[in-house]
Amino acid sequence: MSTASPYARCVADLHEQGYTIIKDLVTVDLIAALGTGLDAQFAATEFSKGSFSGAETRRFAGLLKRSPHVASLVEHDLILRISEEMLGPWCDHFSLNLTQAIELTPGASQQVPHRDQDMWPCSGFVDREHGMEFLINVMWPLSDFTQDNGATLVWPGSHRRQDELLIAPEEAVMAEMAPGSALVFLGSTLHAAGANRTALPRRGVIISYCLGWLKPYELPWLAYPPEVARQFPRSLARLAGYRVHRPNLGTYEGRCPSLLLDGTVETPGAVDALLPEQEELIRAWRSGIIDPEQSDARPGQSFLSATLDRDVQASHG
Numbered sequence: 001m002s003t004a005s006p007y008a009r010c011v012a013d014l015h016e017q018g019y020t021i022i023k024d025l026v027t028v029d030l031i032a033a034l035g036t037g038l039d040a041q042f043a044a045t046e047f048s049k050g051s052f053s054g055a056e057t058r059r060f061a062g063l064l065k066r067s068p069h070v071a072s073l074v075e076h077d078l079i080l081r082i083s084e085e086m087l088g089p090w091c092d093h094f095s096l097n098l099t100q101a102i103e104l105t106p107g108a109s110q111q112v113p114h115r116d117q118d119m120w121p122c123s124g125f126v127d128r129e130h131g132m133e134f135l136i137n138v139m140w141p142l143s144d145f146t147q148d149n150g151a152t153l154v155w156p157g158s159h160r161r162q163d164e165l166l167i168a169p170e171e172a173v174m175a176e177m178a179p180g181s182a183l184v185f186l187g188s189t190l191h192a193a194g195a196n197r198t199a200l201p202r203r204g205v206i207i208s209y210c211l212g213w214l215k216p217y218e219l220p221w222l223a224y225p226p227e228v229a230r231q232f233p234r235s236l237a238r239l240a241g242y243r244v245h246r247p248n249l250g251t252y253e254g255r256c257p258s259l260l261l262d263g264t265v266e267t268p269g270a271v272d273a274l275l276p277e278q279e280e281l282i283r284a285w286r287s288g289i290i291d292p293e294q295s296d297a298r299p300g301q302s303f304l305s306a307t308l309d310r311d312v313q314a315s316h317g
């Protein structure tokens with residue numbers, strides 16, 4: 001039996017396979033309470049429209065305001081540590097991308113295989129050699145996920161085969177699991193909702209995290225406007241978008257949007273939010289240390305985007 005910590009095992013799985021299943025991560029009671037609390041919302045939700053979501057599915061988002069139990073999943077310590085490991089090198093901080101409840105109704109057909117990062121067109125152009133990831137997705141089953149009711153299909157190792165649009169169905173595995181467990185997979189991992197061939201719905205909750213400089217699938221500031229986010233613990237509000245991404249991205253009145261959690265001053269004045277190495281470069285330019293004749297930028301380096309440069313260097317010598 002492996003003696004590696006759950007964290008080390010998950011990170012190793014993600015690097016090697018592009019996904020991991022973590023058994024019994026939270027209690028069945030927590031998931032049961034969450035599921036029961038969402039029953040009425042599922043019943044009130046229209047079927048999805050569109051060939052991606054699937055007409056035999058029901059989906060609704062903004063889960064942090066629909067259930068008091070979602071926050072503990074969003075801020076689950078192990079999930080946050082794994083997300084930091086996989087996304088941290090590529091951003092100042094990662095953010096909440098989406099919370100969505102999904103029901104596959106009886107008879108639902110298989111979803112088209114896809115990679116969740118494909119929403120961001122630049123994902124096809126990054127240097128894959130460096131293993132840049134855009135997103136971490138966590139599927140929390142509300143009901144048992146079985147091969148018959150549409151357990152998520154995952155293609156192991158597909159994060160290393162991004163030039164293949166599709167991979168043979170026989171290579172897919174079904175993420176069979178029970179409530180309390182979680183399927184974690186990368187934005188670059190090929191996957192799909194399976195087909196539900198049973199008479200009962202398959203329900204789950206998706207919680208995903210993305211690089212803090214990307215446009216998230218769900219706009220958190222609309223899902224959770226300041227009067228809602230003010231009720232969140234500060235760490236959760238920060239994860240849900242109330243945090244400036246250095247340098248100066250995602251601001252309100254030129255400032256960190258956490259300003260809105262404390263009540264606003266009409267025109268507080270802009271305040272730069274820069275990384276120390278960006279401050280340093282600008283200081284060097286001001287004092288004339290940088291010679292324009294010898295100022296070739298290293299990959300990813302500029303006065304305002306030293307992040308990538310720093311981390312590529314850190315992780316690759």
Ligand SMILES: O=C(O)CCC(=O)C(=O)O
Pocket residue numbers: 053102111116139150151152153191192193194204
């Ligand atoms: O429901 C599932 O199992 C996966 C859904 C999915 O991958 C998606 O909607 O992006």
Ligand SMILES: [Fe+2]
Pocket residue numbers: 114115116191
């Ligand atoms: Fe997906």
